[in-house]
Amino acid sequence: MRRPQRGTLRDVRRGNRSLLLRTLYFGHELSRHDLSRLTGLSPATVSNVVGDLIADGIVVEAGAVDSDGGRPRTLLRVQESYGYVVGVDVGETRVRLELFDLSMTEKAKAEYALEPRRHEPSVVVDHILTGLRSVLADAGVDESQVLGIGIGVPGIVEQRPELLIHARAFGWNGVPLGDRLRAGTAIPIFADNGAQTMGQAELWFGAGVGARHVVMTLIGTGVGASIITDGATYRGVSSSAGEWGHTTIAVNGRACRCGGVGCLEAYVGAEAILASHGAGHLPGGDEESALAAMLTDPAARPVLDEAVAFLGAGLGNLINLFNPERIIVGGWAGLLLGRALLPEIRAAAARHALAQPMAQVSIELGRLGPEAVALGAATLVVEDFLLRSGTPRHA
Known part of the structure; x- marks a missing residue:
């Protein structure tokens, strides 16, 4: 022994x-x-x-x-100027980069539109590298001063040395995003699911501060969640935990873009809600404006009521499974729905949750806005920096 x-x-x-x-x-x-x-x-x-x-x-x-x-x-x-960190939000309609100092004060940002149906890895990598050069130039920061680049992406991130990304919505299956980016920069690369990075941002700086057991939900075009237990993110065996949007909410239900049927995302994702209302696919991916308009349209109320009912069932499942003290509703679509319909969402969750865990949980809106994915991605670098006791990876 x-x-x-x-x-x-x-x-x-x-x-x-x-x-x-x-x-x-x-x-x-x-x-x-x-x-x-x-x-x-x-x-x-x-x-x-x-x-x-x-x-x-x-x-x-x-x-x-x-x-x-x-x-x-x-x-x-x-010392906030000791080093800088970059956060990247790879979304369905855009790639957004933000440069922060160590106090998480934004120093520069850049954003690039994506074609909603085109997410080739080469396009995303080019946007990230172009954005990196842009934010560094705007802030007057040298690449050697950057401690790392954190990236939030939809889908599953295998935390191997090569960072393999499985994003079904993008058509990505094991894309070595880290290796592709390292061909254009020597800055250390970190990546995680966008819901996970948003959850960490809210836990550090937003609606999750002070809580130990939290579920952060991200509702945008798609749907995901970050499960935080005793202050740590639960990832599962291969970092795929949190695919809440692909839990089955209706047996033999609607087809989901993941290839399954009856997924929660097929009922409460923005794309699904707009399709139910007859909006379908929008040129330019302006789903946000279309959903905002739905919320003020009386004719859209039946569709919204259905979405709230399914969302409540999904939240009730989270409450019964994980007994969190706080559920945070985030993502651009989640914030739009929550600002207009939060009492209805809470009531729908109560109809599907057991009385005791429901009495112990609060359902709140995220405080950091849709940009929290990039902020949370940047905290991946800060977390590593703190764990390494302040020694940069490339030192």
Whole structure:
């Protein structure tokens, strides 16, 4: 039998550094005393690690605050200009890029339209690389200052070294997106499902702050979800967990674009709602304007009532399965529906959920807007940076 491996002193130091850096990042401005109290590390350890972080330029002093009967305590914060991160939202009708500093303040953005029925990998890769050059030039940032590029995509992301993307709606089956992008940039690449990245953004900065058990739903042209249990995203064996839109809601029901029948997406996705109303496929992919118009059209009420009923059933299933404390409705279509019909959606969910878990959950709208996919994608890079205790991957 092999003996368990004991952590080396270097491992302990790296762990302490990561813990302190993460605590300071989310605490914004803290003193050394605060860091010792929040992490349980000794004042001497905190002082040594903070000294290293300041020497590396990752942490800076941010003024002082009075203490009880003693000398003022120096406040510390993460230096927002230490590095930059890029978030990319690969959607059905657009590719959107945003450049952020480490405080997640947007520095530049770029957006490129996609033909709704054309999503060849080469087209998406070209848009990402063109957008990368654009946002760096607009912000005056050198590529060497970028810690990573995070990408939110529809479909399943296999977290192998080559990042294989399976996006049925795009016709992608095992597309090595990371390898294709690395042909045009040396910046580290990260990727995840768009619902997962939106969920992380809302958990860090939006409607999920303070919650430990959350389901983030993304309703746009398609439908997905991010399941967060005890503060961590549940991914399943091959990172395909969260395909809520392709759970069966009606046996022998409508055909879904995934090839199945009776999927939730075939009833509550924007494309499905518009098709039920007779709008069909819209030139230019302007589904958002069409859905907004439906919400003010009395003649569309039966179609919307049906969508709310199916959405309520889908939410009830999530409540019964996962017993979350919070469900967040997001995505551009989810926000449009929620702003107009949230009481009806809550009532529909209550009709399909068990009384006890329903009484324990709140159903809320996302606070970060449809752009949360790109913001959440950028947090993939920040998460890696914090876990690596502030050491860039390409250092």
